[in-house]
Amino acid sequence: MLRVGLTGGMGSGKSTVARRLVEHGAVVIDADAIAREVVEPGTEGLAEVVAEFGADVLTADGALNRGALAAKAFADDGSRQRLNAILHPKIAARTVERFAEAADDAIVVHDVPLLVENNLAAGYHLVIVVHADEDMRVRRLVESRGMAEADARSRIAAQASPEARRAVADVWLDNNGDRDTLLAQVDAVWSGRLVPYEANIRLRRPRPDASPVIVPSDTTWPMQAARAVARIRAVAGHVALRMDHIGSTAIPGLPAKDVLDLQLVVETLADADVLADPLSDAGFVHMDGQEWWDEPVGAEKAWTKHLHSGADPARPVNLHVRVEDSPAWRRALLFRDWMRANPDEVAAYAELKKRLAAEHADSGTVVAYAEAKQPWINEAFGRAEQWAAASGWSPETPSQ
Secondary structure (H helix, E strand, C coil): CCECCCCCCCCCCCHHHHHCCCHHHHHHHHHHHHHHHHHCCHHHHHHHHHEEEEEEHEHHHHHHEEHHHHHHCCCCCCHHHHHHHHHHHHHHHHHHHHHHCCCCEEEECCCCCCCCCCCCCHHHHHHEEEEEEHHHHHHHHHHHHHHCCHHHHHHHHCCHHHHHHHHHEEEEEECCCCCCHHHHHHHHHHHHHHHHHHHHHHHHCCCCCCCCCCCCCCCHHHHHHHHHHHHHHHHHCCCCCCCECCHHHHCCCEEEECCCCEEEEEHHHHHHHHHHHHHHCCCCEEECCCCEEEEECCCCCEEEEEEEEEEECCCCCEEEEEEECCCCCHHHHHHHHHHHHHHHHHHHHHHHHEEEEEECCCCCHHHHHHHHHHHHHHHHHHHHHHHHHHHHCCCCCCCC
């Protein structure tokens, strides 16, 4: 299934988005609803809360008096931690059950107000953030919920900042306008991204080949790469020796194809084999059916690797899984860091990329473009090695 995290601050319009996704056919799991469910009358959760905090946290009819509980549970950190120790395992278990109940081809949307605050983003294939400016959110909370303005602003200030949400957002829905504008954005994300994303994972369908198109350098490429690396780490962290953002999108100021190249280094190809299906399930489809290798330099042999293709149709990714013995993983880091340190080389490489992309604009593939670049790159490796020796460069410290 496709796992989608949905979040946004109070008054952002997150509930409107969730309802629209349900209309399209999504399965929505509401974290707040589950939190209420595990302390309903007659539940083990409510019994444990009463045992810990006293019977005066109940209403006259035996339901949880949330105000009375809050007064006790949030009086100090110790009380809050005791409440969390009761509720969080039960909420987590029920959430797992809800995901397990969904069909294999479902698009499951987990509506989580504190997704950012609780560092949950890496657990989803995609994170959608619904955003509205503070004044707009305050106005909605005052008008629709009857909150006092000061209370609304205080609660908003206690939540994640827009910058923190932006860092985890694969999709940013701006809800400063009217409802129809927001719904149109949701409709486009559903049909253009979520539906094909789910199918790509389920069918193990890699990104189709296309002619090379060079675009200006994007300052958000490193942030986008960091999100992808976090998802890979959640799956492969137990066997990964290192993970890095490599290639042209990792070099500031360098025009490039809008494709993130990522590198995962493992001890053996057997480790890469074991990771093939888990990475595919996580949204990085193993490009099986043919052998992939890195271009040898000089008298080197061709080192076999695994190649995975990002299944998200709006965020192309190439994931290179290389073994520790191969020199290619080190060379990928050296080339990146050498280019970062030498602006003249960046300029020369940019001109080469633009010229070759124009020559192969109608090819329908990047193969000839990549082959035409390789002689320049092989020569550049020599200059990079000289720089490494002179500067004392080492790949030992992982970096993004």
